[in-house]
Amino acid sequence: MIFEGINIQDNKKVNIAIRKIFGIGKNNSNEICIKLNIINKKISDLNLEEKKKLNECLKLYVTEGNLKSKIYNNIRRLIEIKSYRGNRHLNFLPSRGQRTKTNSKTRKKKKVFFFIKNV
Incomplete structure (x- = not known):
């Protein structure tokens, strides 16, 4: 199917x-x-x-492409209004209160996201 x-x-x-x-x-x-x-x-x-x-x-x-674009637009909005969570997304840091001193090594790796190109 x-x-x-x-x-x-x-x-x-x-x-x-x-x-x-x-x-x-x-x-x-x-x-x-x-x-x-x-x-x-x-x-x-x-x-x-x-x-x-x-x-x-x-x-x-709401599934697949529609859901992914909805998530993308939500993150984009947070970045555009320069909220705290938006800045965390922009700087590749955890955005939900996790510690960064010892953990979050995978999140801190530089990744090129599609929402950064147009900011």
């Missing part, structure tokens, strides 16, 4: 397989399965109607 260009594996259970989609986590996947009443079924066991219903239900959520 393919959803928005993502190959969902047929041999896994539905609630685990749809977690591969960016923006669908554990709670959302369980909620979708309960709503559609397809608990403990594999994707390969679904009939055509259930696959269509699953596809329609997944389209109600």
Whole structure:
């Protein structure tokens, strides 16, 4: 089964397989399965109607490219208004209060993000 260009594996259970989609986590996947009443079924066991219903239900959520652009715009807004969190993003430092003296080595590595080019 393919959803928005993502190959969902047929041999896994539905609630685990749809977690591969960016923006669908554990709670959302369980909620979708309960709503559609397809608990403990594999994707390969679904009939055509259930696959269509699953596809329609997944389209109600903000996923993949739309979610990534929304996150990007939120970070961009923080940088533009020069908030504390925006400056932390701009300087490649942790933005949620973590310590930086001994930890955050991976966050401090210089990465080129796409939101810096246009600032």
